[in-house]
Amino acid sequence: MALLEAVKVTKQFGGLTAVNELNLVIEKGTIAGLIGPNGAGKSSFFNMVSGLYPPTSGHLLFDGREINGFRPNRVAALGVGRTFQNIRLFNNMTALENVLVGMDCRLKAGWLGALLRPPAVTTEEARAREKAEKLLAYVGLPRAGDDLAKNLPYGLQRRLEVARALASDPKLLLLDEPTAGMNPQETADAMTLIRRVRDELGVTVLLIEHDMKVAMGLSERITVLDYGAKIAEGTPEEVRANPKVIEAYLGKGVATGLAAKREAGPPPPSEPMAELGG
């Protein structure tokens, strides 16, 4: 069953078409990957799904329901959590508070309740705190609850972003380059965490990834975008073998020779081929 479905989704910014008639289906319970050179429209697609801006045309269906033009907080309340390419934690709040903010839309207490503090509210707050602590422990930050987000090391900040996204009990988790800037050990740990999120919590994962090892290693299905359009789709093996994909990444007529490429100048759109081989 499809959890997320895009039907002929197009996004134009002025004269620029960022996403062009994209059809995409993410099955419930999968880890899916979205790859493509820089500017291929991956982040634009994420932003449309999470409600930052509406598609110019086409339909986005989440859990069978049209979410075109929903505001971000409404999409989040429906069950879409996300992380960001450049970490966007609430830096001057503690790790625990960051997670609690992620839980906001699941808590009932209004501001009146917050002022009067009836037992139902205090119980709910205690439960929320407990759950937030558990989530922090789950992503591997068991003792970081009281640290300000900005004081955490980079790798832990990425984990905290995942914990914050999980706090809203999402059905779908959108991960925008979850391993960007990580060393190999951190990357391996992050991959383990993402698998556990799917396996243990049953959360469907859609990730954008530049590191082909990660994208190929995690995803069960991969969709490749180039210039806003889908150029390939399938299992990692199928995608890797697809000539269109190689062409998109390395330019026409070039198949091998990363070193030569580097010396010759900047590679056409972006990714080195060695990583494609994964």
Add this chain to the structure above:
Amino acid sequence: MTQTELLIQLLINGVTIGSYLALIALGYTMVYGIIELINFAHGDIYMLGFMISLTLLGVLGVRGTLGGWELWAVLIGVMLATMLCTGLLNMTIDRLAYKPLRRAPRLAPLITAVGMSFMLENLAMIWKGSSQIFYPNVFPMIDIPNQVLGMKTNVLFTTKDVLLIGVTVPLMVGLSLFIRNTKMGKAMRATAQDREAAALMGIDAENVIRTTFFVGGALAGTAGMIVGLYLNTGRYLMGFDAGLLAFTSAVLGGIGNVTGAMLGGFFIGFLQAFSDQYLSSEWTRIIVFTTLILVLVFRPSGLLGQRTPDKL
């Protein structure tokens, strides 16, 4: 008056002026923290708090000093009603004047706020006239050191000073706790730091903005009422003057920073008290705004602000 008495009196004056300025400054700083708008109409909400509470007292038929349960029932009742009115009014102003400009360049809502300020001032002038307005002397004034403690001193510290501090300081502490601990407070801080990310985490930014305007308006309204009870006088332009000083306090403390706004308010209060005494009241505003300029030159983000603004 001896020098010691004078110094104590100046400190008392500084604290009392500072405490209502701080209460008004909170509204400026909170709104700026969330939507980066300097809400110039905020000072006029303070003025309307004065006018509304005055009207409510009139409706209740209160003319002079009250005592006993009657005093507390009237004070608390009128204060809550005033807070509700000014809070809702501030929320309505946001809905009508600022919300349609949420995505407009920042200058547009700023100019709108200035216009809104003139509008409120002139409406108040039509409503209550342009003369100074006398506020009933509801709260009994007792000279505490002389009449209660039996001391012989020229220092004037009365029950009204206690009322002013006793209302404003707990409200400030309450606001700090509200922002620190409650779900809405966390949502406010998150929204102040990154409105888009907060929305993507499921926070309804518009709801946060509404609440911010409500809370800011309610605090300013309380300040208006308390100043009425304290000074027994007001005017349709009182919000312009106090608003300017409160806004300066907010900037001085680091705009967007709640603790900074409170400290800034007290700082300006002391500055005013000491400058009036040792220089000349004609120089006070020059001193206040020069201090502001110096702070902005040497610490552009205010006394408590950080390089990356530590909002709320």
Add this chain to the structure above:
Amino acid sequence: MAHDGVESVNIDFRALLTKVKASGADLVYGGFLVDSGGPQIAQQMDALGMFKAGVKFMSEDAMYSDAVPKAVSPEALNGNLYVTFSSPALDQLPTKTGQNFYKNYKAKYNGDPIGWSIYSYNAMLVILDSIKRAAPQIDAAKDVAAKRQAVLDAMTATKDLEGVAGPITFDKNGDVVTALFSGFLFKDGKYVWQRNISGDMKCQ
């Protein structure tokens, strides 16, 4: 002697008045208007206990109204508020015009006229008188500008016109030459005439 200034939009003058109080001044004089802080100064002087300590408050004709007694209390102000004004006490107005004005004003508005009511009334008298005296020139005038000039000329030439507080005559600069000036003290709930003051501010 010390000099200070206030902002007309301010309503909180306690800091300034604390300085006055500490200085041991005997009198606070301010050229206030009713709307520029005068009554508030008086009120806060009272709140700071300055009237009780014997400090007096003095202002000019714009404050010759009930605004200050309303702001403070007649009891606190008793013997502590002075105003200067160019008229004798209202019940001792020397002219017929003045007596009629006072009587009619009281009947219509159910209260005493304030200083500026008297000034306005005098001004209106001058205008009407000037128009009356300029009538032939107005009729003869060719255009509106000439008509206006005729009225203005007549106005400058005003001499011994009976006003509320005495005859009105203008000198070549347009100043009133026969102005009566007197000092009032607020006592027992009303302004009580004290003495006349000549134009060079010497007590007569």
